[in-house]
Amino acid sequence: MTSLPPASPLTTDLYELNMIQAYLDRGEDKEAVFEFFVRRLPPRRGFMLAAGLEDALTYLETLRFSAAEIAWLKSTKRFRGNLIDFLENFRFTGDVHAMPEGTACFPNEPLLRITAPLPQAQLVETRLINILHYQTLIASKAARMVLAAPGKVLSDFGLRTAHGAEAGLYSARASYLAGFAGAANVLAGERYGVPIVGTMAHSFVQVHDNEMQAFEDFARARPDGVILLIDTYNTEAGARKVVQLAPRLKADGIAIRGVRIDSGDLAASARKVRAILDAGGLKDVIILVSGGINEDVLQTMMREGAPIDGFGIGVNLAASVDVPAFDCAYKLQEYAGKPKRKLSEGKATWPGRKQVWRAYGTDGRMAGDILSVQSDRQPGEALIVPVMRGGKRVAAPETLATIRERGARDLARLPEPLRKLEPDASYPVTVADALKALAAEADRSTRG
């Protein structure tokens, strides 16, 4: 992995700097506690899969303002010397607690808690939300696809219509940790070790005078794991060419691994292609499809028993088309030792440093969560763990393999009704008395 430049620290909202200016002017830098959480589940969703933590921690560890960025900030003449000095010397020195990536999670459960001097905790708000929201969104979307198509090979083909380069990269990571097999994005291989996959485009067939020659050229250039795209002109004719070509390639030690279909009625085409391949002695050649795949299409194809081995999934994954955003927040929970919560109409939240305890049934399935204050004691597994102290990680970064195993484990132990695309029950998250008491205390101390 090469060391990639992080996103500019100017990737923040101006109001963060405005507020920090006021804090620095008044010496308002006592300990603040903020938590990031999702407020509610969108329709048709029964759970989420936490993701983005490792990138969030890397952001906190490496957040620095370059000389050029400081010079630009000065040139705007918006900020006083004390703010410029603060940014020029910025190092994140706070603590972080979080739910490990790959954990199944629910609304109001904190995915990350920042404990730091107020100006620091405020500065990192925008980018932390930006990283955690999107990766959790995509991991949660990918998990639905994984659940809808057990045993199938799912690949992220979404880079081109992801919302920018970073979305494409994060989508590959988040879908892989949720159970995808790999991604087409080369950078995801270099940066995160996600297995990279790729076939060929229609243009490859079109530049050749005939399709058969295109197939042969491609197979000879890429002899390992040859996947041929067979729908440029006529899918069944394409499949028959594969049957014709296979013996000639085999004579040279080249095996065709699979074919891809990217248009038309994918299930119907796959059946016809399967029959042609089987009749031609190519029972081992797999069929991949792409184009318009989402979790509902996957479920339908599984129910119909379409002879499809793998799916390339693009924009429905990388832009999470049905639900392109969660309603989420990074909220002040405590300041200078006092619990805080907002009372804005329809947006009240639970105050304090929170913990989530999760119970499991005798069948090993998740049975219910209790949301309470960190200092409470409740039965079950405590999900929020320390991950950074004084600006340093408490342990080496988790490998993506470890996170992916956790994801698979949690998807396996979700209650059955939540594993459906239309969940017919909601997961019980109970608010403990200790947290209710803290909320009442916060409300009493709020003078408005």
Next chain:
Amino acid sequence: MTSLPPASPLTTDLYELNMIQAYLDRGEDKEAVFEFFVRRLPPRRGFMLAAGLEDALTYLETLRFSAAEIAWLKSTKRFRGNLIDFLENFRFTGDVHAMPEGTACFPNEPLLRITAPLPQAQLVETRLINILHYQTLIASKAARMVLAAPGKVLSDFGLRTAHGAEAGLYSARASYLAGFAGAANVLAGERYGVPIVGTMAHSFVQVHDNEMQAFEDFARARPDGVILLIDTYNTEAGARKVVQLAPRLKADGIAIRGVRIDSGDLAASARKVRAILDAGGLKDVIILVSGGINEDVLQTMMREGAPIDGFGIGVNLAASVDVPAFDCAYKLQEYAGKPKRKLSEGKATWPGRKQVWRAYGTDGRMAGDILSVQSDRQPGEALIVPVMRGGKRVAAPETLATIRERGARDLARLPEPLRKLEPDASYPVTVADALKALAAEADRSTRG
């Protein structure tokens, strides 16, 4: 503007490298022509606004593989020496024709054409789509909001829930060129000169023992253009505090510029707040609102005459929530002098190097487009112009101000039915005989 590192050139799909390997092995490097276009408009959309070209050109001009990236590619053992050499020495040397940013555009009209040796034209596919699709998506979404709220100040607050850092940056740029007044994203100011705007968060009020003190601290820290967030506890009470505070600040030469409301029934709250401010002698204090704003909400508020001066718009803009993606393509149009088109079921496209001629009515409004081959001659304004020759721009980059003026001009001359949120007519785009003839020629020469 500091020189920001471009996204890694590994931001590409593996299949591009697979195909280039085959092309290099066979010396298949004749001139290829690809065009990027949107296939169809989503429901409720009558037009698009082209965007992303300048960033696409910068990508082409600066596309280089670093030593570390080359070393990583070698380490995968997937690619032969000829491909590694090609990437190591890569410079884009092709021509580019495009529709200028800010131009109103329609399905099947090329937004960009690449003319280059085949391996080059193939390498840049994924990232070009990634840049042009998202910026055009957001400019088109922003344009709807601008049309729905004439005369109002619209600002992009979407960075936090945009899909990654680059989406937040591109959203700020694309919405500004479509007529937004500015963005909260500080980097958009540094990188593109987008005016940056910002108020304060609820946390700012909450860390203070009382709201009045918070307002005063903020105003003294940020005396230019003070905007106070008044809904942390009770919006009307917040407005009354602003009335109380204003004279004290005025005595010190500080004017309160506005208030922001971020929760509850925004229109109803704005009416009550307006009355309180007016009664308190603060007729010049503006009201900004945020939270859940989209073009339909804007239209409703305009119809109701809600006393709101400006809107902060977040995820509905930056993730284009109702339509998070367009169906778009980067398709081979010609290779080695021969026209090409794909015939895949339901995905056939128009071949060749295309031009769009636009006619205007006597009222100055757009009257219809003709889509034909570049070599044809049709009446009207030719929209596709050369922007890069031999890998170099033919002119200095357009300023964002120029692009923004073009956007405003084209929004003003859209036919009236298309300016509605529910367009009740579609814009006429006629395919000329010359293009139909070329398609027939391409089909005849396709041996499949």
